[in-house]
Amino acid sequence: MTDRARSERRLGWLLCAPAAIAMLAVTAYPIGYAFVLSLQRVDLRFPEESGFVGFDNYSAVLSSDLWWTDLFNTIFLSVISVSIELCLGMAIALVMHRAIFGRGVVRTSVLIPYGIVTVVAAFSWQFAFAPDTGFVNQLPLIADDKDWFGERFSAFSVIIMAEVWKTTPFMALLLLAGLTTIDDGLYSAAKVDGASAWQRFTRITLPLMKPAILVALLFRTLDAFRIFDTIFIMTGGAQDTQSVSILGYQQLISRLNLGLGSAVSVLIFLCVLVIAVIFVKGLGARQPESGRA
């Protein structure tokens, strides 16, 4: 190896080291520490009762109805909101890509939700649907006294709408990036051969965009799985609308039960890992070179 190559290699490591340390310090170490905490009884309200308990915290979490309800809620919210986002996002991406006019309007509308703090958006939607302050119940076809947050599935529908509103832009932009990589010649050729717009979409756009769609789905699914802000503001987890992140927060910060809370944290981490592995496998099988994209 030449001196030059050696110094390049050293410089590379040197330049990456600070970022690598900053990233590991608050993820790898804490998740390890969370695992250690999860094997102990650590309740800051009863510090004298601390001690090693093995997997007791895990069996306590996994045998509680609360964990399974919250896991169901989280998966339900993720699946529904990500599906809606995929359809809407695809429509918006196609419009931004193909638009003859109005492209700027779409881009502007797409970036407004992106720029808004999630908590602010959640408050705005909550006030809009609240029976005492909101304008929604004044709209035609909606009962004046409908209590949106008083019942589980109506609360879910408002939560999903707020999530879709906030995160569709990101989905649309990721899909747009995939769209721009498709060669326009393919469409002209298909058109010459008499393919309809729908055929062109299903036979050219969708298959070629598969990697982009999977990447967008991966990012958004994992993001949706972490849902916290919107639920915290809108219902605080009432009416059985808790997500697993809210459950973790309540055990850790509200109840100061670090042992049980850490078990929840580790379980959430494992769920995320499973989702990621499934998506990466789906990506890697077809497109080896984009597996780490």
Add this chain to the structure above:
Amino acid sequence: MENTGREKTLWTIALVLVLIFALIPVLWIISLSFKTPATITDQSFIPTEFSFENYESLFKGGISESPFIKPLINSLGIALITTFISIILASFAAYAIARLDFPGRSVMLAGALAIAMFPPISTVGPLFDMWRALGLYDTWPGLIIPYLTFSLPLAIYTLVAFFREIPWDLEKAAQVDGATPFQAFRKVIVPLAAPGMFTAAILVFIFAWNDFLFAISLTSSDASRTVPAALAFFTGDSTFTQPTGSIAAAAVIVTVPIIIFVLLFQRRIVAGLTSGAVKG
């Protein structure tokens, strides 16, 4: 594409609908913020009486008593410091990944991606415990450190994509003229990379500005509580008044400047958000 009159009308209607849907929560919170306490529950989309009362109440009592000024300073300070450090660290790493040949490049990229997917709630408990032991609980660094961690992947991916577009022959030319790799980086590449760094900085700032989970978990007072967390703890003037008006006014103050900024630099932001995703 054929462009008949009917198609154009449908198109325009679709565009208007999208724009309205995007704007409703913003217009609604602005409307609420200008309503008087007497009319805040009138349920009308447009205020019937305008007043600045909600804004005045936010700043009443100066920095010591206002529930909003200190969190606003915290939010600005924490987001700006996070952005500054994150962009410096990410630039180093992104330069190395985009330009240098060394083993560990792909590990670094894969690692950054893994961090981007990491669930923050899983670190909240340990950090809460560690920060209390280290004296970082309820301090600025206590929030800046986790924000750095979770913004670095975003910054690195965006910057790597931008750095790959830079005409690197200029750097070689500088090295032929006797510059060391580091000099070539500082004198030639940094000025060329500035637009990409600016884009990454916007994305990181928005990320730090937006965070809620760490902000409510790792703070306990106005010493470091940021605006999103403070909003969740707002109380009305008396126990019987809802803080709706103050929340709305505070929300407008932290939202409108960011929206204007985002719209001014929209091309850049779209480029930043999309580039990292495909080319990484």
